[in-house]
Amino acid sequence: MKLTSVLTIASVIGSAIAQPLSLEKRAINNTALEDAIPATTKNNIQASYAKPFSIYQPKAFIISMFELERDPWLESLDFIHNITVPGLSPIYTTIHCTTNFTICQITTGEGEINAASSVTALGLNPLFDLSKTYFLIAGIAGGEPAYTTLGGVTFAKYAVQVGLEYQLAYQDYHAEEPDWLSGYVPYGVDGQYTYPGNVYGTEVFEVNEALRNRAVELALTAKLNNGTTANAHIRSLYPDKVAQELPTIYKCDVVTSDNYFTGNVLNDYFANLTKVLTNGSATYCSTAQEDNASLEAFTRLDKYGLVDFDRVIVMRTISDFSRPPPSINAVEFFFNTSQGGISASLDNLVLAGTPIIHDILSKWDSVYEAGVKYESKNYVGDIFGTLGGTPNFGKKSFEIA
Template sequence: MRTSKFFAFNILAAIAAAQPFSISKREVASGDNSTVTLATTSNNDFQTSYGKPFAIFKPKVFIVSMFELERDPWLEALDFAHNITIPGLSPIYSTIYCTTNYTICQATAGEGEINAASSLTALTLNPLFDLSKTYWLLAGISGGEPTQVTTGSATFAKYAIQVGLQYQIDYRDYINTDPNWLTGYIPYGADNPYSYPGNVYGTEVFELNEKLRDRALELASSVELDNGTAKNEEFRQLYKEEAATSPPAVVGCDVLTSDNYFTGNVLNDYFANLTKLMTNGSATYCSTAQEDNASLEVFTRMEKYGLIDYERIVVLRTISNFSRPPPSMANDTVKFFTDTDKGGIGHSLTNLVNAGFPFIHDVISHWDDVYESGEKYKAENYLGDIFGTLGGKPDFGKDSFEVA
């Protein structure tokens, strides 16, 4: 959907009028000795504001999927009557879907951190959407830690931890000098795998609204999750952990982000320890995905300018496969990983809607008296990144560090 020239002109005029600096003009000679007129300012501190005075769409809930298999259950479950295309979305997922009255919309970001960040930046900056009161459901499938979850389980995160920001040394290059190392991953600015990073990028950890997370978790707990096939159930019994052998459940636990797909006992042990290290022991790793920290970085930046409300974000990950092999396959991780038939992707996709829709329904049904103001589920915990970008002091990390 495109704005008319009239709308486009007025949008540009409104944005220009919002600039907090004064403009004068001066003449500068160009390379061909002709004269051009350039804008100059009374100081060198340029700052811009971003307004959306002509926003058309003000959804109450926005569902974000990562790829088509995660998208399609929502398209089947909800009555999406409108298709909207805006610049900057994924080339293969260029359509935003909205219900008849535009109260619920859905976008597919594309897989991986780059796609997630690019798509959500384009969406949140688009002048057609006023997202300042929108609730976000980031809903995707993931790998699962069998000590915490089983296939088909629905997990709601308080923390998202980016574990891919590390140095990496091949096993053959450190085993003779450092045989006690569990892995060749080393946090930035450190000289061993077990130290807190010496420098950070700021995207390593994000903390979400625990009160809203708990509400979404409570609502999801009232529905029956799809148990999967007999083969799924049979495969779960190969594990020893009670969580892995039990039917799918709704769990409050935390998600790891890495573009590098990892599997196996060694890496899972390492990343579980890193999760505790990065959050001062607060987070519990249970799901592994590729996009969430990238998405939350976008939301953090947009919150600073009032374009979204960071308190209104829920991260849902359902478990499509185990991230480590059962004991019977402990010495054949490659076969375990490549034998995708033993996962649970079917019921993990079904359970995205099963676990996510109760929250959506609650927001729509109680918009006027509960959700519009945001007061009832206003966060009581710290929100945001390690820099304290949104205010307050992080309850994770350490007192000082270098910014890379």
Template sequence: MNFLLLIPFLLGICLSSPIRTDKRDGVYSPNTTADSMEAGYGKPYAVFRPQVFIVSLFELEREPWVKTLDFKHNITIPGLSPLYPEIYCTTNYTICHVTTGEGEINAASTITALGLSPLFDLSKTYWLVAGIAGGVPEHTTIGGVTFAKYAVQAGLAYEIDWREIEGTNPEWNSSYFALGTKNPSSYPVNIYGTEVFELNENLRDRALELASKAKLDNGTHQNAKYRALYPQKAAKSLPAVAACDVLTSDVYFTGNYLSDYFANYSRIITNNTAKYCTSAQEDNASLEAFVRLDKFGLADYKRIVVMRTVSDFVTPPPSMANNTVEFFTNNTQGGIEASLNNLVHAGLPFVHDILEKWDAVYKEGKKYQPKNYIGDFFRTLGGKPDFGSPHYQIA
């Protein structure tokens, strides 16, 4: 980093203090009473104000962006992943890139560290979370591109070993069931708050519209052969762009029973709205960090797009329906190159649109304001969720 850039950064550290200002200026307005004080920390000495931040989750997702974009600067801040300690930025710092590390803990930790860094003012930054995922053959195929409105967290659940269930509850389709309930078909009773996140549908649709005009990588000959093993129209087709939703789980899962359960769970917890089409490991964790940052004006949750491209199927084809273990452990679906390449093919048009129309459209963000509810279960960012139950309890 240029030494001159360090001067305002060091000055900011020396002079940083709680500042009273209005949230419309990008900083949370503190509320002080006799018994409590709530203070927001502004970033008046921030050095970098990127227009777009691309978020990858691990190295293979990062490399297509590194090869495509003109990253000239490496910036290290405290709290990033030990494996991925650097943020990359283009020459004029309008586009930056971060790799979080895989899994929920890594994603939440990295986004939090980035959002709290005094080096970055992210109050007007747009975010493209761009990763690969497993795909549901009813809705997508290998190399397919999906844009989510909902992210559903699968891991907050009870689980009983299947062998302990099949003799007593043979009607159950899963050994998982929601917290506070007694069967797999009930709405959760105990809520932690990270079970569902809803994103800006208006912005999602703009990113999807732009991606639909891109030329996608159709994958390898072996990808094509593997797609043909599935009866579903979406699975058999060439890669395309779809609006459907992502499921977050630290556990890699596969198989028809689990996929059916999680598809049903996604519908239940979003009041029959979400359409589960991809499984991934990080998105709910990243979005929780963004919600917390937005509450204090350090990021704008309305400016987030979550894009997942499909690297493999989450369920076996009929020819392997009786050997899911073999499908999962020894099966080749033709490689994941198409999913990696399509991160850039589908995501770059959105990035370019932001840069080209920054002053006219994106800077103030009025054109793509959300018309739907955005945020978490707890209404942290205001509004009324279109999901939830009158009977749930905060755990």
């Protein structure tokens, strides 16, 4: 059978499998980076073994969590194709792709459930061969003033899920345990300062440090949005030197929790828990809701060759501080004080994220397709060693809950 016939049949079957499917073009925007991101030199179909009928093979995929994170990318890159994929968020049903489908973008919906569901739906969709795709998780976050500032850009090596714990109200524990930092206690133990006795397997993920470092190296060449006068005022209220400075690029780690926490007590506790769960390796500097959920989905997809976990980058820009300055109490700071960092953080998603996207496309044939130059030298994956190797975090034995 001729190749053209095979491709025609594959397209029909793929479309049928993926129903409902709509493919239409968006109007080309006026700020498309056509000169900065050249067309691919090789756009042939090479489906992975698990997806013989796939049509699209993006080289880079941008993962946003909600519309404010999505829109700066749609305004900056030449996303003209819309692809509706079953299983995505009912609010964000569409994947956007550039002219030749080399870059695509998905919006997962906020929170762990939405992120895991959407990434899984994308990874299992028969239209996409993602076996060589690079993924940039690009979202905004709260920031620890000791390690970053408003508008700052963080690239993580570790993602730590801090919400999987017992929880007691203050009134129920403070008399018996006056030294506890908070009402949280890790699963399977009766104190706050030890590793959990029970784990679910999603508590810690480690991503490719070499690729993270390349993304940082390139992001450092970007001219960031430094924010507003109001941002400068909020920064000046902190004693931390990093918090007072203009934003730049930081290598530090992200915590995941569906619970939107703030204040000194919880931040101190979760910072300590991050050290406990990673055997002292991780430094918590940004707080988000989705990253461990997305990384769990990528882990499961990698297990069957559908994605390459080694090609995942986690970037978070800082829209607000996760704890108040000394002069303002936590309640007042959280509910009544405008930090104003959202604008700079959204702009810096694109400003700091585009350089690695550009590098992937411009050096695809010589560097990134094979994935050798920036392949991981560190352990990558979850606490179970699902993708091979031995984690450098956790403990020798634990009960799997």
